[in-house]
Amino acid sequence: MNVLDLNHIRRVFADDNKNKVTALKDVSLSVDTGEYVAIMGESGAGKTTLLNIIATLDKATSGSITLNNIDLNKLPEKQTAKFRREHLGFVFQNFNLLDTFNNRDNIFLPLVLAKKKYAEMEQRLRPLAEQLEITDLLNRYPYEISGGQKQRVAAARALITKPDLVLADEPTGALDSHNTEKLLQLFEKVNVQGQTILMVTHSAAAASHSKRTLFIKDGQIYHEIFKGDYSRSTYLKKIMTSLTALSSKEE
Ligand SMILES: Nc1ncnc2c1ncn2[C@@H]1O[C@H](COP(=O)(O)OP(=O)(O)OP(=O)(O)O)[C@@H](O)[C@H]1O
Numbered sequence: 001m002n003v004l005d006l007n008h009i010r011r012v013f014a015d016d017n018k019n020k021v022t023a024l025k026d027v028s029l030s031v032d033t034g035e036y037v038a039i040m041g042e043s044g045a046g047k048t049t050l051l052n053i054i055a056t057l058d059k060a061t062s063g064s065i066t067l068n069n070i071d072l073n074k075l076p077e078k079q080t081a082k083f084r085r086e087h088l089g090f091v092f093q094n095f096n097l098l099d100t101f102n103n104r105d106n107i108f109l110p111l112v113l114a115k116k117k118y119a120e121m122e123q124r125l126r127p128l129a130e131q132l133e134i135t136d137l138l139n140r141y142p143y144e145i146s147g148g149q150k151q152r153v154a155a156a157r158a159l160i161t162k163p164d165l166v167l168a169d170e171p172t173g174a175l176d177s178h179n180t181e182k183l184l185q186l187f188e189k190v191n192v193q194g195q196t197i198l199m200v201t202h203s204a205a206a207a208s209h210s211k212r213t214l215f216i217k218d219g220q221i222y223h224e225i226f227k228g229d230y231s232r233s234t235y236l237k238k239i240m241t242s243l244t245a246l247s248s249k250e251e
Helices: 047-054 077-087 103-113 118-132 147-159 177-192 232-248
Strands: 002-014 020-032 036-040 062-067 088-092 165-169 197-200 212-217 220-226
Touching: 002 047, 020 047, 020 220, 036 047, 036 177, 047 062, 047 165, 047 197, 077 088, 088 147, 103 118, 103 147, 118 147, 118 177, 147 165, 147 177, 177 197, 212 232, 220 232
Parallel strands: 036 197, 036 212, 088 165, 165 197
Antiparallel strands: 002 020, 002 062, 212 220
16 A cells, blocks of 8 residues: 555746746655655755655645545645644654753654653653663753764654654764664664655665665656665665766756
């Protein structure tokens, strides 16, 4: 079953008729339940625009988009925050944790907003915190832990609602190589456990942890590679070759 379906999505930004930017030209894309998809492309290719539309933070100029069979074009503005909370998990480059809350309360935030009982929140948190190796950090505040630890707290916040889809925007962008590897291994593990993930990244190494890599160029999906039975190093080589071809192709 598809979690996400985009059909002929177009997004034109226009202040007036003189200043039009077509950020997405014609994007069609489906993500199946349990997939782990990486999206790559050069700066300005349209990745953030695409992510914002999927995240219901922006609306397409034309085309259709459904998440879990819900038509996002028909989603009333008032319901978007609730929709995001119930269906999506977010992991950002800069963590977006609240310094006024301790790590536990940061993770609980989406469940508190969904009015879940404290006992259920604790029950969900325990195995997740173990898996993410943050159990000992829960009573500390975000400013008291390292970047890698912050990102694992942010991942816990994204995963605790068991969302239909985790949207990760450059999740390893602010991490050193050790913490990058740790986070990517974690994403792979939760994906194996059934979590669907869509990740925008500039890193071929990060993309090589996914099951499929999509390449965007000038607002269009230009190419895709499935991991299939390739080893990770072969998959990585194929991603790097595609990136080189993508950047050297004449406009
Ligand atoms: N609000 C906006 N108004 C006008 N143009 C915009 C707006 N947002 C994005 N654009 C333009 O749309 C195009 C795609 O931008 P987008 O941010 O989606 O690219 P990106 O692939 O995420 O780039 P990066 O990797 O640098 O973040 C760019 O030409 C950008 O300048």
